[in-house]
Amino acid sequence: MDIESLRINEERFRSMLDNILEGCQIIGFDWRYIYLNHVAEEHSRLPGGYLPGRKYQDTWPGCEQTELFRLIDHTLRDRVPHRIENEFSYPDGKVGWFELSIQPAPEGVYIFSIDITERKTAERALRESEQKFRETIFNLDEGFYSITPEGRLLAHNQAFNRILGFETTEDLRGLFLPDFWLRPDQRAEYLASLASDGFISKYPVDLTTKTGKRITIMASAHMVKDKDFRPQRIEGVFVDISELKAAENALREGEEKYRALLWNLHTGVVVHAPDTSIIFSNPKASELLGLTEEQLQGKKSIDPAWFFIMEDGTRITTEEYPVSLAMSTARPVSEIVLGIVRPDRESPTWVQCSTHAERNADGELQQVIVTFFDITQIKLAETALWLKNLVFDASIAANSIASPVGVLTEANNTFLRTWGYTSKEEVIGRPLVNFFWNPADAGNIMDMLDANGAWEGDFEAKRRDGSVFIAHGMASVVMDGKGKVIGYQSAVLDITDRKQVEDALLNHSVRLRNLHEIDLAILRATETPEAIVQAALKQLLILLQCDITSVRLLDAETQELQVFAAELKSGEPVQPEKMLSKTVLGEMELLRQGKTEIVEDMTNVSSSACACNMLTDGEIKSCINVPLQAEKGLMGILHVGWDSPRIITAEEKDISGEVAGQVAIAIEQARLLKESKRYAAELEERVRQRTSQLMEANKELEAFSYTVSHDLRAPLRGIHGFTQILLDDYACKLDEEGRRICSIIQENSLKMGNLIEDLLEFSRLGRTEMQLTAINMKTLVDSVFLEMTDAVTRERITLNIDKLCKVKTDAVMMRQVWSNLLSNAIKYSSKKEKSIISITSSIEKGKCIFCIKDNGAGFDMQYIHKLFGVFQRLHSVKDFEGTGVGLAIVQHIVKRHGGEVWAEGETDIGASFYFSLPLDN
Numbered sequence: 001m002d003i004e005s006l007r008i009n010e011e012r013f014r015s016m017l018d019n020i021l022e023g024c025q026i027i028g029f030d031w032r033y034i035y036l037n038h039v040a041e042e043h044s045r046l047p048g049g050y051l052p053g054r055k056y057q058d059t060w061p062g063c064e065q066t067e068l069f070r071l072i073d074h075t076l077r078d079r080v081p082h083r084i085e086n087e088f089s090y091p092d093g094k095v096g097w098f099e100l101s102i103q104p105a106p107e108g109v110y111i112f113s114i115d116i117t118e119r120k121t122a123e124r125a126l127r128e129s130e131q132k133f134r135e136t137i138f139n140l141d142e143g144f145y146s147i148t149p150e151g152r153l154l155a156h157n158q159a160f161n162r163i164l165g166f167e168t169t170e171d172l173r174g175l176f177l178p179d180f181w182l183r184p185d186q187r188a189e190y191l192a193s194l195a196s197d198g199f200i201s202k203y204p205v206d207l208t209t210k211t212g213k214r215i216t217i218m219a220s221a222h223m224v225k226d227k228d229f230r231p232q233r234i235e236g237v238f239v240d241i242s243e244l245k246a247a248e249n250a251l252r253e254g255e256e257k258y259r260a261l262l263w264n265l266h267t268g269v270v271v272h273a274p275d276t277s278i279i280f281s282n283p284k285a286s287e288l289l290g291l292t293e294e295q296l297q298g299k300k301s302i303d304p305a306w307f308f309i310m311e312d313g314t315r316i317t318t319e320e321y322p323v324s325l326a327m328s329t330a331r332p333v334s335e336i337v338l339g340i341v342r343p344d345r346e347s348p349t350w351v352q353c354s355t356h357a358e359r360n361a362d363g364e365l366q367q368v369i370v371t372f373f374d375i376t377q378i379k380l381a382e383t384a385l386w387l388k389n390l391v392f393d394a395s396i397a398a399n400s401i402a403s404p405v406g407v408l409t410e411a412n413n414t415f416l417r418t419w420g421y422t423s424k425e426e427v428i429g430r431p432l433v434n435f436f437w438n439p440a441d442a443g444n445i446m447d448m449l450d451a452n453g454a455w456e457g458d459f460e461a462k463r464r465d466g467s468v469f470i471a472h473g474m475a476s477v478v479m480d481g482k483g484k485v486i487g488y489q490s491a492v493l494d495i496t497d498r499k500q501v502e503d504a505l506l507n508h509s510v511r512l513r514n515l516h517e518i519d520l521a522i523l524r525a526t527e528t529p530e531a532i533v534q535a536a537l538k539q540l541l542i543l544l545q546c547d548i549t550s551v552r553l554l555d556a557e558t559q560e561l562q563v564f565a566a567e568l569k570s571g572e573p574v575q576p577e578k579m580l581s582k583t584v585l586g587e588m589e590l591l592r593q594g595k596t597e598i599v600e601d602m603t604n605v606s607s608s609a610c611a612c613n614m615l616t617d618g619e620i621k622s623c624i625n626v627p628l629q630a631e632k633g634l635m636g637i638l639h640v641g642w643d644s645p646r647i648i649t650a651e652e653k654d655i656s657g658e659v660a661g662q663v664a665i666a667i668e669q670a671r672l673l674k675e676s677k678r679y680a681a682e683l684e685e686r687v688r689q690r691t692s693q694l695m696e697a698n699k700e701l702e703a704f705s706y707t708v709s710h711d712l713r714a715p716l717r718g719i720h721g722f723t724q725i726l727l728d729d730y731a732c733k734l735d736e737e738g739r740r741i742c743s744i745i746q747e748n749s750l751k752m753g754n755l756i757e758d759l760l761e762f763s764r765l766g767r768t769e770m771q772l773t774a775i776n777m778k779t780l781v782d783s784v785f786l787e788m789t790d791a792v793t794r795e796r797i798t799l800n801i802d803k804l805c806k807v808k809t810d811a812v813m814m815r816q817v818w819s820n821l822l823s824n825a826i827k828y829s830s831k832k833e834k835s836i837i838s839i840t841s842s843i844e845k846g847k848c849i850f851c852i853k854d855n856g857a858g859f860d861m862q863y864i865h866k867l868f869g870v871f872q873r874l875h876s877v878k879d880f881e882g883t884g885v886g887l888a889i890v891q892h893i894v895k896r897h898g899g900e901v902w903a904e905g906e907t908d909i910g911a912s913f914y915f916s917l918p919l920d921n
Contacts (some may be wrong), residue, residue: 015752023098026105029076031056034107036443041111043098045090055898071102072109079104083118085456101502117803123474123491142239142378143217149231151178154409163217163240169482179468182206182214194223194234202352204241215242218335218352220378226424227413237378244268244371268351270296272323272368279367288349288374290342309339309348322355323368323543332356337375347466350379397491401478404485406432406446418471418494420464438463445475449488453477458495469496529670530565533663537567540640540659544652547643548620551628553636561637592634596653597625601645619643624653626660630668638663770810770896777804780811781839783819789826800838805848807917815894820886821852828911829856846919847899853912859905867903890915 023040027033032049043046051059056072063069071082082102089095090299101112141161147153153175164180166172175579181187183206193200196886197379199222206216221236244267257461259442268285270278276568281289281296289296308316322333333355333696339348351372398415402408419435421427432446433439439459448455454476461471475490477744537549602621624663628635638660640652723745778801823838829835838853859867868891891901894915905911 009322023111023379025051025111025113025117026107026109026110027056027110029073029075030108033059040111040113043096043115068100072111072629075102075104075109087120095477115176127476142237144235144237145177146233146235148233149223151176153177154233163215163238164207164210164584165211165213174452180207180209181206190219190221194221195231198223198225200236202337204335215240216240216245227416228423230425232424239373239375239378241373244373253639267371267373269369270372272370274327274365276323276327276368285372288351288372290340290344293751307341309341311337311339313339322353322370326355326357327365330357330359337750338372350376369484397493399491400489402432402488402490404487406442406488408432408435409487414491417460417464417493418469420467426464435461435469445473446488449475449477450485461492461494469494470499471495529667532670533565534567536659536663536666537565540656541567541569543655544640546640548639548641550639551636552639552918553628553667554634556632591625591627591637594627594629596627596657598648598653599625600648603645622646622648624648624656626656628660628664628667630664635664635667770813773806773811774806774811775811775814776806777814777841779816781818781822784815784822788819788823793826796833797829797835797837800836802838802840804839804841804850805843805917805919807848807919808915809897810893813896817890817893817915820890824886824913825852825856825911827856828858829854832856843919847916848919849914849916851912851914853910855910858909858911859903860907861905864903864905868901 023043024037025040026035035849096117097583101115103110141165144157145153162166201220217238218240218241224232238249248675268288269282325333336353353372357368398418399412401410436442441459456474472495473492473493478487541549547569551564553564623641825837836855841850867885894901898918899916901915903913
């Protein structure tokens with residue numbers, strides 16, 4: 001393949017790497033960055049183009065102590081690929097997580113990176129949230145419980161043990177909760193409400209504790225169901241309201257006893273008169289309502305200082321307020337949940353409220369007693385529990401929870417879909433090993449969890465139908481408040497598609513790398529066409545794992561194939577230049593049409609493919625024959641063979657075709673190179689001869705020009721002298737017209753003399769040898785300006801000179817350039833009241849560009865083509881004197897220095913003249 005094709009291939013592959021979504025970087029064996037795509041540069045958080053050429057260790061100080069450095073070093077030395085999820089600390093203290101694939105490359109290593117910082121941050125937040133949720137539940141003052149629909153205890157917190165009289169560290173899982181209920185009717189109503197509504201709120205239950213103590217609790221619970229709405233478990237919270245019940249009973253026994261008890265109660269108590277004004281409140285009521293006892297006295301049930309809301313957030317009306325309901329219905333109102341919205345708090349205080357209206361024997365209302373206690377923490381726990389279940393079930397990851405012995409106890413819907421199940425009953429209670437393709441993987445993961453507390457990685461999972469998928473999982477140990485392992489939680493993603501894309505990209509990369517090796521082998525083996533082809537065949541033999549690769553060239557006259565080069569897997573030498581006759585090969589029409597011939601079992605066919613057996617004693621049973629095409633048609637055949645029948649893949653065919661194209665181009669170029677060398681030698685000799693002739697002609701032309709110019713000066717001096725004699729000696733004999741004609745003759749002879757002097761100067765430039773030295777241009781310009789002007793002239797000229805480039809030039813010639821340009825600028829701006837001349841320089845593309853600008857007469861740009869011609873003028877002599885050679889001399893000198901001259905102008909506005917000089921003269 002020629003250099004241009006390689007360049008195109010490289011640009012195509014580089015474009016592919018530049019546009020993939022992953023970061024890609026190449027680090028050489030000397031640890032220097034060779035290439036980064038834009039994603040990798042974004043990952044580095046360094047300016048674009050900063051890293052290439054820099055050493056890895058210099059860029060990231062201290063990296064030698066990291067695991068990543070060790071893996072890259074291992075890949076560089078032993079060519080072993082690695083995958084790793086790496087936490088990377090940037091110099092500014094920020095941290096990023098990346099999933100890295102480290103692969104050996106011809107230049108060193110490829111590193112593909114995916115930014116997983118957001119995922120890691122989300123996982124850490126999820127773990128922290130889960131831990132906070134667990135701690136909240138565990139430390140609640142209210143009892144928390146989770147039971148099966150039959151009543152078996154699944155989970156509980158310390159408050160549950162404390163209220164029921166158990167040790168707080170005692171594990172009660174499996175306990176049958178209905179055994180503690182005193183009233184079967186309450187249990188029946190409790191379960192009926194859960195079955196019909198799915199939840200029950202603030203339901204009073206009479207229980208007996210472990211010690212036989214009778215207590216009353218206020219329970220709230222909801223039924224957790226699967227996607228088919230089948231009950232899975234019951235979760236709820238409860239508080240011991242035995243004190244409240246006792247207080248309510250005590251209220252009926254007497255005012256004094258009732259007041260003493262209520263004053264120290266942790267339940268708020270408010271007593272309303274028949275007009276709903278408050279006549280009594282205890283300290284807890286003042287605390288919850290945010291007013292002192294004095295402030296509460298006389299207030300109505302609905303007061304602007306606060307208002308109440310229902311659980312759905314709607315504001316309670318006067319008619320819905322518990323006091324109003326008790327008064328209107330004449331029945332107690334029990335356990336209504338209200339939110340107290342106070343101006344001094346951002347969020348409501350949630351209370352559970354009960355109301356009782358007391359009447360006399362005649363049925364007249366005496367007072368309304370309201371009791372309420374703070375359940376804000378219970379509400380927060382219910383909300384946290386609801387959010388936890390919502391996040392758990394709605395997650396896109398397959399979430400699950402397992403017991404300490406590795407049995408699945410909970411799974412979300414994504415888990416069921418991922419593993420191909422339809423209901424939780426099919427998975428709950430099954431060992432985790434049932435979900436792994438290799439049971440040993442489950443054991444290894446459990447061991448790592450027990451050792452490290454967390455695990456993350458990939459494994460092969462087994463679906464319900466037995467199919468296998470690649471999973472990426474994260475798991476952690478779940479502990480109680482005392483550090484005891486109570487289970488394991490995990491989140492899993494199906495990454496099969498991503499793995500397939502990854503593998504495809506890796507295979508494609510391997511193929512490109514091998515083809516690149518073939519390209520390099522062809523480029524390096526430039527001695528002979530045979531060496532080029534032999535190098536390509538050797539690489540192709542390795543790439544396709546075949547038994548023979550060979551190239552046979554077609555003789556245009558005899559139509560026979562000659563073995564040009566061959567490589568055998570056995571390493572045995574092949575006889576070169578062996579001829580394969582037309583009769584053995586057949587007509588080869590398929591190959592002449594440019595089509596590839598594929599034979600997967602040679603014992604069943606008779607074709608030109610059988611020719612390969614002449615090199616291997618008939619051992620080849622499967623082969624590919626690819627035509628080598630040239631401008632004049634079929635050049636030959638690239639043959640690839642295996643010693644047993646096989647199915648030939650499309651990729652093997654494509655690779656053979658690509659190599660065939662490379663080989664054909666290499667052979668054709670080798671032939672053309674031999675011819676071009678011969679033509680080049682002939683052309684070089686011809687150019688040498690013509691160059692010598694041209695140089696001789698130029699010398700003769702310069703000599704002739706100088707001679708003519710020199711010889712013209714003597715007659716001109718004679719004309720001028722004799723005319724002056726006429727004017728001096730015969731003036732009296734000449735009339736006015738005669739004297740005027742003599743003056744014209746003198747004036748024109750002087751002009752002709754000036755023209756000849758300028759022409760001699762122009763001719764002399766071509767013969768003068770240049771002496772290049774470093775010139776301070778500003779000093780030179782100042783010197784020229786002072787030489788050509790007097791004090792009066794300098795008064796009307798404003799000369800602005802910037803700091804000018806310092807370049808190597810011929811000092812004498814460059815003085816002539818500035819003299820001609822400055823004299824033009826002064827001359828053509830002389831009719832302005834104030835002449836302004838500016839001289840600047842700039843550097844562009846390895847050249848220094850000088851500019852001299854004036855505010856003079858300028859010129860019309862349509863005549864710019866005449867500006868630098870000898871004797872070409874754009875203004876009349878009567879306006880501005882001159883010969884028209886000055887700019888031609890400037891152009892000639894600048895071009896001898898390897899530069900260019902150009903100009904810009906506008907009539908009556910001014911002109912700018914530019915010339916460039918190479919910086920490396």
